[in-house]
Amino acid sequence: xxxxxxxxxxxxxxxxxxxxxxxxxxxxxxxxxxxxxxxxxxxxxxxxxxxxxxxxxxxxxxxxxxxxxxxxxxxxxxxxxxxxxxxxxxxxxxxxxxxxxxxxxxxxxxxxxxxxxxxxxxxxxxxxxxxxxxxxxxxxxxxxxxxxxxxxxxxxxxxxxxxxxxxxxxxxxxxxxxxxxxxxxxxxxxxxxxxxxxxxxxxxxxxxxxxxxxxxxxxxxxxxxxxxxxxxxxxxxxxxxxxxxxxxxxxxxx
Amino acid sequence: xxxxxxxxxxxxxxxxxxxxxxxxxxxxxxxxxxxxxxxxxxxxxxxxxxxxxxxxxxxxxxxxxxxxxxxxxxxxxxxxxxxxxxxxxxxxxxxxxxxxxxxxxxxxxxxxxxxxxxxxxxxxxxxxxxxxxxxxxxxxxxxxxxxxxxxxxxxxxxxxxxxxxxxxxxxxxxxxxxxxxxxxxxxxxxxxxxxxxxxxxxxxxxxxxxxxxxxxxxxxxxxxxxxxxxxxxxxxxx
Numbered sequence: 124x125x126x127x128x129x130x131x132x133x134x135x136x137x138x139x140x141x142x143x144x145x146x147x148x149x150x151x152x153x154x155x156x157x158x159x160x161x162x163x164x165x166x167x168x169x170x171x172x173x174x175x176x177x178x179x180x181x182x183x184x185x186x187x188x189x190x191x192x193x194x195x196x197x198x199x200x201x202x203x204x205x206x207x208x209x210x211x212x213x214x215x216x217x218x219x220x221x222x223x224x225x226x227x228x229x230x231x232x233x234x235x236x237x238x239x240x241x242x243x244x245x246x247x248x249x250x251x252x253x254x255x256x257x258x259x260x261x262x263x264x265x266x267x268x269x270x271x272x273x274x275x276x277x278x279x280x281x282x283x284x285x286x287x288x289x290x291x292x293x294x295x296x297x298x299x300x301x302x303x304x305x306x307x308x309x310x311x312x313x314x315x316x317x318x319x320x321x322x323x324x325x326x327x328x329x330x331x332x333x334x335x336x337x338x339x340x341x342x343x344x345x346x347x348x349x350x351x352x353x354x355x356x357x358x359x360x361x362x363x364x365x366x367x368x369x370x371x372x373x374x375x376x377x
Numbered sequence: 378x379x380x381x382x383x384x385x386x387x388x389x390x391x392x393x394x395x396x397x398x399x400x401x402x403x404x405x406x407x408x409x410x411x412x413x414x415x416x417x418x419x420x421x422x423x424x425x426x427x428x429x430x431x432x433x434x435x436x437x438x439x440x441x442x443x444x445x446x447x448x449x450x451x452x453x454x455x456x457x458x459x460x461x462x463x464x465x466x467x468x469x470x471x472x473x474x475x476x477x478x479x480x481x482x483x484x485x486x487x488x489x490x491x492x493x494x495x496x497x498x499x500x501x502x503x504x505x506x507x508x509x510x511x512x513x514x515x516x517x518x519x520x521x522x523x524x525x526x527x528x529x530x531x532x533x534x535x536x537x538x539x540x541x542x543x544x545x546x547x548x549x550x551x552x553x554x555x556x557x558x559x560x561x562x563x564x565x566x567x568x569x570x571x572x573x574x575x576x577x578x579x580x581x582x583x584x585x586x587x588x589x590x591x592x593x594x595x596x597x598x599x600x601x602x603x604x605x606x607x608x609x610x611x612x613x614x615x
Contacts, residue, residue: 168514171514173510173513173514197516197518200514200516201516203514203516204514204515205511205514205515207507207510207511209507211505211507211508211510211511212508212511213508213511213512213525213528213529214528214529215528223512223515224515224516227515227516227517227518227521228516281511284511284515285515288515288516294514
């Protein structure tokens with residue numbers, strides 16, 4: 124469905140990764156594993172069509188996103204959801220946050236009317252908003268302001284926000300690295316739920332146990348390329364690449 | 378005058394309390410001139426701050442340093458320049474704006490614009506990069522992202538507008554030069570503001586009147602401050 128082919132990215136004339144390829148299909152979870160600072164975030168932002176690659180192509184259902192008109196690329200971009208390592212919520216209520224993706228997809232006249240209506244009669248939560256908050260177990264917080272949430276709850280809201288508009292692909296950048304075990308478990312269950320809905324999920328993580336728990340396939344990002352990609356079990360039990368083996372066993376220290 | 382019909386309308390709405398008496402008419406002129414100038418300045422400054430905050434271009438540092446310099450620009454000099462501009466030989470001479478409220482609005486606009494732009498820009502650039510990123514990856518267009526940033530920066534922008542209003546209403550040099558501190562034959566203020574009236578009353582030894590006017594000015598500025606601080610608190614505590 125979503126595929127990056129031979130993409131290269133650099134930051135301030137320094138190469139982040141080179142000629143890297145990765146694909147994601149509907150209803151599967153792919154883990155991108157690698158040490159911190161290796162470019163997992165850059166890879167995810169490339170897949171989110173929010174960062175144009177220096178070379179190579181990002182295709183969505185066969186359409187080469189960066190050769191399209193901006194309006195067409197926007198409609199592809201809108202089929203992707205992304206969650207950052209930090210919750211990055213807007214200064215508003217939980218419901219307003221989760222609703223955001225839905226709201227900006229409406230026409231301006233609808234948005235204006237909706238805005239006026241909600242000023243007159245504030246509550247009236249969208250069904251999709253309620254549903255995606257249910258996935259992360261936060262329906263009771265719907266009308267609270269995000270400032271009153273704990274870090275873990277905020278990250279769960281951030282997940283619900285990306286899920287609410289029913290994307291085809293969900294990109295998660297270290298979604299649980301700052302969370303306690305309970306909140307981590309909620310997010311991992313939500314990942315499984317998203318996969319069951321047919322969403323293709325990419326999880327960038329440095330936690331190999333998490334990759335083993337949630338992912339169908341794993342890609343190991345070392346240096347400036349993917350050293351190995353395949354079914355998660357195979358990667359962990361029989362890595363064919365020497366550096367991958369060293370990284371997984373912890374011998375390779377960055 | 379281009380803005381005269383609006384003045385008439387406002388006077389009709391507020392009617393007698395502002396028309397009768399020397400002091401109310403001065404308060405009215407002060408508020409009318411400063412509020413109009415700050416409103417126009419906000420409509421100009423905030424979009425400029427958004428453009429500066431969202432784009433990198435050659436000469437951006439220069440533009441920013443011009444704005445910062447403008448914050449400390451002496452108001453008498455602004456008044457002098459505006460007076461030249463609206464005088465008979467000036468580029469705006471045909472509008473006959475010397476010693477009018479419109480000329481005062483122009484000079485206060487020039488004075489209020491740098492602080493409003495600079496503080497709004499600081500608020501906009503202070504919005505968390507990740508929040509901008511989130512708006513974008515959730516499917517936002519450039520306009521959507523800009524709206525999110527404006528919303529996140531709303532308290533900072535409110536502070537900017539307040540600072541602009543504070544500079545405008547308490548400023549004496551430029552309104553004295555371009556407005557002329559005029560009252561009509563009935564003693565009703567034409568271009569006399571609180572600040573220029575205080576200056577005149579004090580010089581003529583009517584200290585009681587000057588002190589009353591001074592107290593009114595302080596209360597006005599404090600009241601506007603209180604409204605914005607309250608507004609800001611709501612943003613922080615919730």
